[in-house]
Amino acid sequence: MAGRGRTTSAATRVFLVLLGAVVVVGAVVALVLVFEAQRAVRAEAERVTRAVSETIATTDVVGEALTSPDASTRLQPYAERVMAQAGVDFITIMTPDGIRVTHRDPGEIGKHYLGTIPADAQPLTEEFAGTLGPSVRTITPVEADGKVLGWVSVGVTVGSISSALLPRLPFAIVIALAVVAAGFVGALLAGRITKRVTGDLPAGSVRDAVSSYESVRTLGEALRAQTHEHGNRMHTAVALLELGRTDEAIEILTETSRQSQALVDQVTARRDGDPTVGALLLGKAAQARERGVDWSVAIDPGAPRSALSPVDAVSVVGNLIDNALDAAAAGAEPRWVRVELSRVRDDALAIVVSDSGDGIPPEITDRVWEHGFSTKPADATGRGVGLALVRSIVEGAGGSVEIEASPTAFRIVLPRRPA
Incomplete structure (x- = not known):
């Protein structure tokens, strides 16, 4: 994450935005x-x-x-x-x-x-x-x-x-002032509640903190799945060796190495890649297998590195993959997720994450980007934050994000990182 100078805190921004809205509402009421x-x-x-x-x-x-x-x-x-x-x-x-x-x-x-x-x-x-x-x-x-x-x-x-x-104007003015006063109290309370959560952090730092949390979460899930998969295969191989079935043990270990090496070859072949995203893709491959979802990755060796920081890049790609895995796992056979990284016009990076899920109903396509909106039940990890954060990060970097149908795909285009 790029460093930021001292700016207005998130709590102050919340207060000012709400106060401005209240003043406008008061004027409209008047x-x-x-x-x-x-x-x-x-x-x-x-x-x-x-x-x-x-x-x-x-x-x-x-x-x-x-x-x-x-x-x-x-x-x-x-x-x-x-x-x-x-x-x-x-x-x-x-x-x-x-x-x-x-x-x-x-x-x-x-x-x-x-x-x-x-x-x-x-x-x-x-x-x-x-x-x-x-x-x-x-x-x-x-x-x-x-x-x-x-x-x-x-x-x-x-x-x-x-x-x-x-003679009737004072009544209108009194009502408008009462609305503004009530709104001021509400804005003040909202600002104080926000400050309890964010302290004096600027809004950008709050978003960076959320992005960091999302990055750690998605990497942690990927590493856990990868560790769990390798642990299971190693235990199986050891048991086969103890039983004297050496050929089968060697076949299991070779298959594990082959699957990982195919993705490693694509990641390392990318001349200007982000190693953190490569590590994320390796971990998510294990997570997909764990959930019974067919996983495929296509990386263009000439795909440039985006202007995102490693933390933001992991947060964006990780959230999209997590949503795709959830959708594919809940859908019918065949279940699959595909990730593509390619070079597009103006030397930009295109990231496309598609899945075999049931898709997004047209009536809620625009709402999926809203903070707090989700088609999934709430749980301890929080729902309705990921896609809103993805859009905020991508647009903040000067990129674009859109949803494609048949199959469902999230397409992101990011400008290349300056030399």
């Missing part, structure tokens, strides 16, 4: 509350203008006044009184062709109404910019005996709607 408050205020304005305009339109005094020659004199005081009582910004009563009889500004009386006059005698609510600026208004017909005598328009300006919104 915006949603403000939007909902604005929508509610506008809906209230539409409801009030419609109710007031329909009430005025059905009032007998309005219908009678519109048919008289002094309609403006009779209706202007009435409109002003209703405006004050209903809390609306304007009430414009007009003739059927839209000539104002009343207006908030008496100087506008006699002029044409600014707004939409419906073609049908039906109420209409709209937002329109009139003499008082943009407003939400409802226009309703005044009818008698099926004849339109005039129109009543009641409106509330957008400025008034905004003023009505202001």
Whole structure:
């Protein structure tokens, strides 16, 4: 593992990331509350203008006044009184062709109404910019005996709607601050819990520690399997020698040597290889035989050495092989695992680990890279860490990783180690 300078600890990063997320959530909550408050205020304005305009339109005094020659004199005081009582910004009563009889500004009386006059005698609510600026208004017909005598328009300006919104803003702010405060406490607790586990280690060092653990674990399993296999064969050979069956003892020892030598020849033929990965492959061969899985390795002599450190390389290859062995051992016959190391474009190293297992369902293909996700039951070794760690190491080194189907294969491409 390459050395790293002193950087922000993993616990601090967890705290800052969670705090940032909480601030964003708080801001979104505030915006949603403000939007909902604005929508509610506008809906209230539409409801009030419609109710007031329909009430005025059905009032007998309005219908009678519109048919008289002094309609403006009779209706202007009435409109002003209703405006004050209903809390609306304007009430414009007009003739059927839209000539104002009343207006908030008496100087506008006699002029044409600014707004939409419906073609049908039906109420209409709209937002329109009139003499008082943009407003939400409802226009309703005044009818008698099926004849339109005039129109009543009641409106509330957008400025008034905004003023009505202001008293509701403190509530939205308080809620948002409460969310942020609760999230801050949660982020602080998460940071402290992380610090208990990682201390003041930077995030990169934590990942290196996990990688080291995974490397030791997978190498340990490989060496245990190899030791167990050789022990069994040696005990068998000794027993055969004691029985005087020398030829059979020699055959067992020769077969053991031949199987190991075939892989050793491939490893040593690689001009720029990583000896730790070679040792891992030797150990995993014994582990595969122990589990009844056919094992094959194809190493291109020209395959370059990757930019990974020995620990990270063992962690990546070991985790992929462990997953392949688990999948193959749980599948149907024939059970096999194949590992390939080759040279690809741009002088990079390609590592492909394939197996005869049942494969990965398409619906969870993307989830296998998530930390903590696994299709296998949890046990003391921990599940859902290996593939997440593989992806983190590979992408951190500038490589790529992908899953292929039929048969299931994990393909990794890593840049070559600089000279």
